[in-house]
Amino acid sequence: MNDEVKKLTCRETTYLVCGARDEALTPAQHSQLARHLQGCDACRVASRQFADLFAQLDVLFAAGAGPKTK
Numbered sequence: 655m656n657d658e659v660k661k662l663t664c665r666e667t668t669y670l671v672c673g674a675r676d677e678a679l680t681p682a683q684h685s686q687l688a689r690h691l692q693g694c695d696a697c698r699v700a701s702r703q704f705a706d707l708f709a710q711l712d713v714l715f716a717a718g719a720g721p722k723t724k
């Protein structure tokens with residue numbers, strides 16, 4: 655019940671970064687994610703790469719090249 659001390663693993667961080675695309679993070683998840691990224695270079699780089707990838711996917715989907723999700 656104590657979100658303040660919960661530390662995310664790198665795996666959980668990656669999961670949140672990916673999940674944030676489909677579902678908004680809770681404020682607690684946001685702060686956990688931000689805190690992990692502050693102290694973890696690998697996840698900081700990974701989250702940036704995910705952001706780039708998602709941006710590219712959005713362009714593809716907008717152009718009608720991707721699978722329809724609805």
Ligand SMILES: [Zn+2]
Nearest residue numbers: 664667694697
């Ligand atoms: Zn990490």
